Amino acid sequence: xxxxxxxxxxxxxxxxxxxxxxxxxxxxxxxxxIALLLLIVIVSFISPNFFSVDNILxxxxxxxxxxxxxxxxxxxxxxxxIDLSVGAVLALSGAFAASLIAQEVNVVLAVIITLFxxxxxxxxxxxxxxxxxxxxxxxxxxxxxxxxxxTMVFTDGRPISTGYTENADMFSWLGTGYMLxxxxxxxxxxxxxxxxxxxxxxxxxxxxxxxxxxxxxxTRLSGINVNRIKIIVYSLCGLTAAIASIIITARxxxxxxxxxxxxxxxxxxxxxxxxxxxxxxxxxxMGTLIGALIIxxxxxxxxxxxxxxxxxxxxxxxxxxxxxxxxxxxx
Amino acid sequence: MxxxxxxxxxxxxxxxxxxxxRASLNVYPGKVMALVGENGAGKSTMMKVLTGIYQPDAxxxxxxxxxxxxxxxxxxxxxxxxxxHQELNLIQELSIAENIFLGREPTRYGKIQWQQLYxxxxxxxxxxxxxxxxxxxxxxxxxxxxxxxEIAKALSFQSQVIIMDEPTDAxxxxxxxxxxxxxQQLRDQGQGIVYISHRLKEIFRICxxxxxxxxxxxxxxxxxxxxxxxxxxxxxxxxxxxxxxxxADLELGEVCLQVNNLCGNGVVDASxxxxxxxxxxxxxxxxxxxxxxxxxIYGDAQIHAGEVILNGRTLELHSPKDALTAGxxxxxxxxxxxxxxxxMSVKENMSLSSLAEFCTSSGRIEHREExxxxxxxxxxxxxxxxxxxxxIKNLSGGNQQKVAIAKGVMKQPQVLILDEPxxxxxxxxxQEIYQLINRFRRDGMAIILVSxxxxxxxxxxxxxxxxxxxxxxxxxxxxxxxxxxxxxxAVGKKAEExx
Numbered sequence: 073x074x075x076x077x078x079x080x081x082x083x084x085x086x087x088x089x090x091x092x093x094x095x096x097x098x099x100x101x102x103x104x105x106i107a108l109l110l111l112i113v114i115v116s117f118i119s120p121n122f123f124s125v126d127n128i129l130x131x132x133x134x135x136x137x138x139x140x141x142x143x144x145x146x147x148x149x150x151x152x153x154i155d156l157s158v159g160a161v162l163a164l165s166g167a168f169a170a171s172l173i174a175q176e177v178n179v180v181l182a183v184i185i186t187l188f189x190x191x192x193x194x195x196x197x198x199x200x201x202x203x204x205x206x207x208x209x210x211x212x213x214x215x216x217x218x219x220x221x222x223t224m225v226f227t228d229g230r231p232i233s234t235g236y237t238e239n240a241d242m243f244s245w246l247g248t249g250y251m252l253x254x255x256x257x258x259x260x261x262x263x264x265x266x267x268x269x270x271x272x273x274x275x276x277x278x279x280x281x282x283x284x285x286x287x288x289x290x291t292r293l294s295g296i297n298v299n300r301i302k303i304i305v306y307s308l309c310g311l312t313a314a315i316a317s318i319i320i321t322a323r324x325x326x327x328x329x330x331x332x333x334x335x336x337x338x339x340x341x342x343x344x345x346x347x348x349x350x351x352x353x354x355x356x357x358m359g360t361l362i363g364a365l366i367i368x369x370x371x372x373x374x375x376x377x378x379x380x381x382x383x384x385x386x387x388x389x390x391x392x393x394x395x396x397x398x399x400x401x402x403x
Numbered sequence: 404m405x406x407x408x409x410x411x412x413x414x415x416x417x418x419x420x421x422x423x424x425r426a427s428l429n430v431y432p433g434k435v436m437a438l439v440g441e442n443g444a445g446k447s448t449m450m451k452v453l454t455g456i457y458q459p460d461a462x463x464x465x466x467x468x469x470x471x472x473x474x475x476x477x478x479x480x481x482x483x484x485x486x487x488h489q490e491l492n493l494i495q496e497l498s499i500a501e502n503i504f505l506g507r508e509p510t511r512y513g514k515i516q517w518q519q520l521y522x523x524x525x526x527x528x529x530x531x532x533x534x535x536x537x538x539x540x541x542x543x544x545x546x547x548x549x550x551x552x553e554i555a556k557a558l559s560f561q562s563q564v565i566i567m568d569e570p571t572d573a574x575x576x577x578x579x580x581x582x583x584x585x586x587q588q589l590r591d592q593g594q595g596i597v598y599i600s601h602r603l604k605e606i607f608r609i610c611x612x613x614x615x616x617x618x619x620x621x622x623x624x625x626x627x628x629x630x631x632x633x634x635x636x637x638x639x640x641x642x643x644x645x646x647x648x649x650x651a652d653l654e655l656g657e658v659c660l661q662v663n664n665l666c667g668n669g670v671v672d673a674s675x676x677x678x679x680x681x682x683x684x685x686x687x688x689x690x691x692x693x694x695x696x697x698x699x700i701y702g703d704a705q706i707h708a709g710e711v712i713l714n715g716r717t718l719e720l721h722s723p724k725d726a727l728t729a730g731x732x733x734x735x736x737x738x739x740x741x742x743x744x745x746x747m748s749v750k751e752n753m754s755l756s757s758l759a760e761f762c763t764s765s766g767r768i769e770h771r772e773e774x775x776x777x778x779x780x781x782x783x784x785x786x787x788x789x790x791x792x793x794x795i796k797n798l799s800g801g802n803q804q805k806v807a808i809a810k811g812v813m814k815q816p817q818v819l820i821l822d823e824p825x826x827x828x829x830x831x832x833x834q835e836i837y838q839l840i841n842r843f844r845r846d847g848m849a850i851i852l853v854s855x856x857x858x859x860x861x862x863x864x865x866x867x868x869x870x871x872x873x874x875x876x877x878x879x880x881x882x883x884x885x886x887x888x889x890x891x892x893a894v895g896k897k898a899e900e901x902x
Binding site for chain 1: 701703722723724726727728733735740741742743744745746747751755756758759762766767768770810814
């Protein structure tokens, strides 16, 4: 067997697994983490109230809702899709949860039903995208609008209280309770990220999600049912929105018909800040966690510094813009 | 007679290939010059040099008696050279008139003079026998009619030289007739025309002279009257085959794949059989329907009629997944668009089709098993990569192709379809791919080799099927087949005429 080794060049390696700690490549890969640490250090100096256990736990708890939704959003965005309906799914499944609890349905059962409803509502978007071949932006704009309408009809435009029963008290633990000194929503957030990380990195479905976002045609020709994968990611995204809705509803002991307005944009911002490409195929779930934390800590810091909420929006916008420009610059 | 446009000894090289090697072309006023050659003979490159899209490395372009240099398509067009591309460059949402005069609408004080515009277009359409109003939206026309609009646009430039690249591909017979009338008119008015086509019959009908290219080189320029179809074919393919193909003679196994009267995806009534251990070549010109046929067999296009039988069992093919499960694997012709996921690693690409084999029933990937299997193929295929986790984008074309083939083979198929397996692959890796193909057939795999590279298909195949315009137009044994026969079948000469 003759081989022509001169003609087949070995391309210099630059993206292998083993990246040296604190090397230039590592610094670039972990730039969101570095930005987050930098943010924490700077704010700690400016505001003495910042670096306390209470404030950190408080901020993490506030961040948990956005972070959990962002896990589902990350998967959708890795497939080169987008899900605008998460806020609407959150409002509707929150309304379901509140009315179930108000009718004294067992908490476990109520939670299961709520999660299932989120899964189904997300699957609707997935089916429209996959079977209807509708662009994700339009498909989820449609489901967002429709579900907002359904929520208004279901709640009659009024908040639904979970009531003052023992059942409602148990339910509210999910939003207000503590376990080992740490708020329950933080535990939920950590578990969801662990599950999301496992799914994306260690399962066949996760591999298929990346493949689909990288090249849909090649994925289909590799014998993968791409429609199934699309429906799965939108369902999971709906599921994470439902999980977030339980935390919010439990915390407020009621479901607001307008809950979750604009949450889709916060989730997308967290995903993008975490370095996931809107073009699909690339992204890390832990990046999303960092992205969500950057937004959370930034909000918290600006609050502590008494910056008006109007200026907070400007600050958030600047950070996102900066992150995206840095990311593009180094591509 | 003096040529109006003359390209002499044009050289053009790209990083891996010399596309044009001292190529020449003359265009005479009042004459139609045919330009013929195989796929990759350099016709398109020559046209890109001629219209200024590429700058030649060496050579001379003379236009109307003076040496010129075209800076780009707009420059050459302004000087009177129009080209009608094979693929349409029109805007579907605009009207016929808007398309034809896009960017040079007659205006007064910035306002478009619609009446004048429509009158001009009306006249053009009448000349071409197009029965549509200038205000008709382009998108509502058939592809053939759109092609005629493209031709009308070229005419509107009052060009001295008009180049037509496979203009009749999408035209019906009547449309072709009116196009030929127009070509005659233009010729009588003294314009020079270059007519590029694979359809030799048309060349004898409409052209005055023929220029033949082969492998980027100028072979001959002769009046049509001095040539026959067979002579042209011979000159198009006339190169010698060297023994670069490691052909192993093997006893063929039983028939394993049987395709009966398959229709759909532009393929008409295709039937053939394939034995295990056999390499069946599919030859033909671009657009002959070979890839389309393979996608039917692979379940990636809808079958309208006919059946695919594997081991005596008729397959229900609704997706590539069905075909893969049944034992048919397909390696696509274009690894960048639908062969590989470029953003993923060597490992992830290679195991994509057979990932289920490395997973627990709950869907968890057994990373160690996956790594071992991938490493086995990296060694067997001699894939040069710094590691399994290397992003595949960073590998050379040959190594990327090996990963794409490994992905198919890892699934242990009975039938392996290789669509242009050596396109864009360097010589060394080519050799290795040929060795691998022979190895697979020794293991009893049945192989379909689709290739536009004639020496490759003649050197590797046990049997060759030629396709033309969606139909099987010839079948040859290894002993019968030669380049002339394949080319003749590829341009659609009848089987009776061939022997």
